[in-house]
Amino acid sequence: MIERExxxxxxxxxxxxxxxxxxxxxxxxxxxxxxxxxxxxxxQKISSVFKRSGELSPDVQFTKEILxxxxxEPQTAKKPEPLIRPSFWNMPAFRxxxxxxxxxxxxxxxxxxxxxxxxxxxxxxxQLKGAMYDSRNFDQMTTADxxxxxxxxxxxxxxxxxxxxxxxxxxxxxxxxxxxxxxLFDYNSLQAMNVVNVSVNDQSSISASxxxxxxxxxxNNQYVIQLLNKNSLPHQVSFKILQNxxxxxxxxxxxxxx
Amino acid sequence: MIQKDDNExxxxxxxxxxxxxxxxxxxxxxxxxxxxxxxTDDREMAKDLTQDVFVKAYLNLPKFNFKYRxxxxxYRIALNETMNCLxxxxxxxxxxxxxxxxxxxxxxxxDADEIRLIKLALRDLKNSYRSLILLKYYFGLSYEExxxxxxxxxxxxKDRLFNARLSLRNALDDKKFFDHx
Numbered sequence: 001m002i003e004r005e006x007x008x009x010x011x012x013x014x015x016x017x018x019x020x021x022x023x024x025x026x027x028x029x030x031x032x033x034x035x036x037x038x039x040x041x042x043x044q045k046i047s048s049v050f051k052r053s054g055e056l057s058p059d060v061q062f063t064k065e066i067l068x069x070x071x072x073e074p075q076t077a078k079k080p081e082p083l084i085r086p087s088f089w090n091m092p093a094f095r096x097x098x099x100x101x102x103x104x105x106x107x108x109x110x111x112x113x114x115x116x117x118x119x120x121x122x123x124x125x126x127q128l129k130g131a132m133y134d135s136r137n138f139d140q141m142t143t144a145d146x147x148x149x150x151x152x153x154x155x156x157x158x159x160x161x162x163x164x165x166x167x168x169x170x171x172x173x174x175x176x177x178x179x180x181x182x183x184l185f186d187y188n189s190l191q192a193m194n195v196v197n198v199s200v201n202d203q204s205s206i207s208a209s210x211x212x213x214x215x216x217x218x219x220n221n222q223y224v225i226q227l228l229n230k231n232s233l234p235h236q237v238s239f240k241i242l243q244n245x246x247x248x249x250x251x252x253x254x255x256x257x258x
Numbered sequence: 259m260i261q262k263d264d265n266e267x268x269x270x271x272x273x274x275x276x277x278x279x280x281x282x283x284x285x286x287x288x289x290x291x292x293x294x295x296x297x298t299d300d301r302e303m304a305k306d307l308t309q310d311v312f313v314k315a316y317l318n319l320p321k322f323n324f325k326y327r328x329x330x331x332x333y334r335i336a337l338n339e340t341m342n343c344l345x346x347x348x349x350x351x352x353x354x355x356x357x358x359x360x361x362x363x364x365x366x367x368x369d370a371d372e373i374r375l376i377k378l379a380l381r382d383l384k385n386s387y388r389s390l391i392l393l394k395y396y397f398g399l400s401y402e403e404x405x406x407x408x409x410x411x412x413x414x415x416k417d418r419l420f421n422a423r424l425s426l427r428n429a430l431d432d433k434k435f436f437d438h439x
Contacts, residue, residue: 004420007420007423008416008420011423039427042427042430042436043423043427045372045435045436046376046395046426046427046430046435047395049372049373049376050376050395050396052373053296053373053376053396060287060288060291060305060308061287062283062287062291062305062308062309062312063280063283063284063287065309066283066287066309066312066313067276067279067280067283069309069313070276070279070313070316071317165266165269228273
C-alpha cells in the first residue's frame with residue numbers, strides 16, 4: 001500500500017511541479033519502492049494518453065448555429081437588487097407627501113418667526129443600483145489623483161483611477177449634517193455605469209443623470225462609482241461638495257492622461 | 259494584435275457586443291465539445307449540448323460574477339448540462355458503437371487502442387469522478403481552477419481526485435491497459 005503523501009508527490013512530479021532537488025529525492029524513494037515505481041510508470045502512461053487524446057479532439061465550427069440561436073436584443077448587465085433594502089422613506093409617494101406636509105408646516109412656522117427649511121431636493125433623474133465589476137480583472141488601472149477635503153462639518157476623499165475601459169471613483173464621505181457631493185463629467189466622454197454602496201446608511205443616497213452623479217450624504221458612507229470610458233482622450237472629472245447648497249469645495253481630475 | 263482577455267470580452271458583450279461573444283465561442287467551442295464528447299461518447303449529443311451550453315452562457319451572462327474566471331464558469335455550465343442530459347438518456351453506448359468510434363481514430367493515430375481503453379475505463383467511473391479526471395487530465399486545469407469550476411473547496415478537489423484516480427487506475431487495470439507496454 002503506497003502512502004498517500006507519496007502518491008501526491010508522484011502526481012506533483014508528473015505535473016512538473018517539483019524542484020530539481022525534490023525530483024531527485026522522489027527518484028531515490030521510488031528506486032527503493034517497486035510498488036510506487038510501478039504506480040509512477042502507470043500514471044506517466046495515463047497522462048500521456050490523455051494528452052494525445054486531447055490533441056485528437058475534432059475541429060468543430062458551431063459559431064454560426066450558436067449565434068443564430070441567440071436572442072435578437074443584446075445582453076446588458078442586469079441591475080441586481082440594491083445592497084441596502086430601500087427604506088419606507090425611499091418610496092416616492094410617501095416621501096413627497098411627507099415633504100409637502102413638512103413644507104406646509106414649516107411655511108406656517110415661518111410666518112410665526114422661524115426660518116424656512118432648506119429647499120426640497122430635486123428628484124434625481126434615476127437611481128443607479130448596479131453591480132460593481134471587479135477592476136482587478138481589467139487592464140491595468142492608473143491612478144489619476146486622490147482628492148481630499150476636510151472642514152468642521154465634512155470630511156471627504158475621492159480616489160480616482162482609470163483604465164482603457166473604465167474610470168473608477170472610490171468615494172468616502174463623513175458629515176455631521178446633510179451635504180451634497182457632485183461628480184460632473186462630459187457625457188460624450190464618460191457614461192455613468194455602476195454604483196455600489198459599500199457602506200451607506202439609510203439617510204444617504206446616490207443617483208445619476210447623463211452627465212453627473214449626485215450624492216446626498218449624512219453620516220459616514222463609502223461608495224464606488226464606475227464610469228464607462230468612451231474614448232482614450234484626456235478629459236476632466238469635476239468634484240464639488242455643497243453645504244446648504246453653497247459650494248465649499250471644488251476640484252477636478254484629468255483621466256486618460258497618456 | 260493583443261488578444262483581449264475573457265473578462266474584457268464578457269464586459270463588451272454586456273455592453274451589447276455580439277461580436278465579442280463570437281470570439282468567446284471561437285475560443286472555447288472545441289474544448290467544450292471535446293469535454294462533452296468524452297463524457298457522452300455521442301457526437302450528435304455533444305454537438306447539441308455544446309450549442310446549448312453557449313446559448314445558456316449568453317442568456318446568463320448578466321449574472322456572471324467577474325470575481326471568477328469565465329472559462330471556469332463556462333465549464334461548469336457544460337458539466338451541469340452534460341450531467342443532466344446523461345441522467346435522462348441511456349448512459350452508455352454499445353461496445354460496437356465504441357468500436358466504430360475507435361475505428362475512425364485508428365485511421366488517424368496508431369495509439370487508438372490505448373485511447374479507446376481510457377474511454378471505456380472512464381465509463382466505469384461515476385459521473386463526478388469522470389468529470390474530475392477530464393478536468394484534470396484532459397483540460398489540464400489546476401486544483402484551484404477545478405475548485406472554481408465545480409464550486410467545491412480545493413481540499414475537496416484533492417480528496418475526490420485521489421479517489422477518482424484510484425477508481426480509474428483499477429478500471430484500466432481490469433482492461434489490461436498496463437499490459438500494452
